[in-house]
Amino acid sequence: MTVVQPGEREGGAWVRRFHPAPEARTRLVCFPHAGGSATxxxxxxxxxxxxxxxxxxxxxxRQDRRSEPCVDDIAKxxxxxxxxxxxxxxxxxAMFGxxxxxxxxxxxxxxLEADGVTxxxxxxxxxxxxxxxRDERVHLADDDRIIAELKRMSGTDAAVLGDEEILRMILPAVRADYRAAETYRYTPGPDVSCPIIAMTGDDDPQVTLDEARKWADHTSGGFDLQVYSGGHFFLTHHAAAVMRAMTDRIEGRSAVGD
Known part of the structure; x- marks a missing residue:
């Protein structure tokens, strides 16, 4: 496995490192939601x-990569x-998505685990x-339906939702992401051996508690379910608590099941 030197890590199209922490013991890789970006x-x-x-x-x-073709398949x-x-x-x-x-x-x-990195x-x-x-097909809908879905989920900045021109500009990426999410199918095989910590809102129309608990079936390393008040984007209202829970786990101050 090739490891780049510290001076080579800054920037890059795929990986954004807004506040480098060279002394940190662990890296947390964050994956955006459909229509989201690294920012x-x-x-x-x-x-x-x-x-x-x-x-x-x-x-x-999206954003500075807007001219590049979207990838509408989770596996790819x-x-x-x-x-x-x-x-x-x-x-x-560690990873958060x-x-x-x-x-x-x-x-x-x-x-990564299949490649020796757990x-x-x-x-x-x-x-x-x-x-x-769930059989979902929002990605096949017209633009107005997709915009309505964005507003229903409240996952897009309010200023963007109120600007028709910006909304139309980001729709290709949103549609591609919805297609990726909705056509994703689990392929049976080795899962992960790291702990999985599932976080969900108690009023999320996209996830029931039973559906969230099923993440336990995909790890041999322990499972924990954390339920917060709110809908699909509960984490925007509980950002401090979510980050505290992640930091405690990453730094070993809490374990799965605590």
Missing amino acids: FYHPVSQAMSPAVDVLAIQYPG LADLVVGELRPWADRPL HSMGASLAFEVARR ATALFVSGRRAPTAF
């Missing part, structure tokens, strides 16, 4: 540094991300387990 995790990076070195994944087709996206993360595995990696990002984080963790923890937020299937 969603800028506050997380700021808050958790220097205790944790936060890396945020930037998918193609996972293969690409794994290639970008290998150089960062010179210290332990919200919604679509949780499915992607799981698939990336599986691939995550220290996998935090999956706002997403049902891979085997908790």
Whole structure:
């Protein structure tokens, strides 16, 4: 496995490191939700540094990568991300993903473990387990229906939701992400051996508690379910508590089941 030198780690299309923490023992890799971008995790990076070195994944087709083709398949996206993360595995990696990002984080963790790199923890937020299937087809809907879905989930900045021109501009990436999330199918095989910590809102229309609990079936390393008040984007209202729970787990102050 090739490991890059510290001076070579800054920047890059896929991996964003907003607040480098070179002394941190662990890196936390954050995966955005459908329609999201790496900048969603800028506050997380700021808050958790220097205790944790936060890396945020930037998918193609948005912001400064808007001219690049979107990737609308979780498996393909996972293969690409794994290639970008290998150089960062010179210290332990934990992973956090919200919604679509949780499915992607799981698939990336599986691939890395098969390659000899086992995550220290996998935090999956706002997403049902891979085997908790729902037949969803929002990605096939017209633009107005997708915009309505964005507003229903409240996962997009209010200023963006009120700007029709910006909304239309980001729709190709949103549609591609919805297609990736909704067409994702779990492939039976080795899962992960790291602990999985599932986080969910108690009023999330996308995830029932039973669907969240099914994440336990995908690890041999222990499972914990943390339930917060709120809907699909509960984490925006509980950011401090979520980050505290992750930091405690990453730094060994809490264990699965605590």
